[in-house]
Amino acid sequence: GDSVTQMEGPVTLSEEAFLTINCTYTATGYPSLFWYVQYPGEGLQLLLKATKADDKGSNKGFEATYRKETTSFHLEKGSVQVSDSAVYFCALSSTGNQFYFGTGTSLTVIP
């Protein structure tokens, strides 16, 4: 069945450091891929998405490229800020009915 494997955390970075959070997936079809962010005490917010191979999703300086050959959707940001501290979830959906989430990666950015 469909599943998502996400890099375990927690991750602690200094401000302006480069961020990579790895995500790989298993799917029977051609899923859409998503990154959601969860700030403390809040629900999930969509950060970016990609719907087909080689698409690049981007938002707020974050990027992720849908790599079919490596079944990956790694999240990157060139220079993190303290306000980026949150939990990041990789997710996929093949049908739109059900989303499969990774276990989440907690990011803390220190000044």
Added chain:
Amino acid sequence: NAGVMQNPRHLVRRRGQEARLRCSPMKGHSHVYWYRQLPEEGLKFMVYLQKENIIDESGMPKERFSAEFPKEGPSILRIQQVVRGDSAAYFCASSPPPGAKNIQYFGAGTRLSVL
């Protein structure tokens, strides 16, 4: 344009009591999804509903849990005779009619604590 509204935000119950969690989808959305997030884990799908219909309940525990989405009013996730293991954050999401490219919009969640 209000987002997905969940209430209450926090709910405390003693073992054996009932918990009722409410979710009002975004305006114009007729599809609702419930997810459970256990501590230190990702979200796990529970159930997918349209108005007056359960479409997919493959993630629902077989006992004590039920969900509905009536013609009028919010969707309700009901947990009877709660146990400590039910303590979790329960998230609702909504979408327009789903397709592979659709997005689910999430509420802020209800954090259930069972004493």
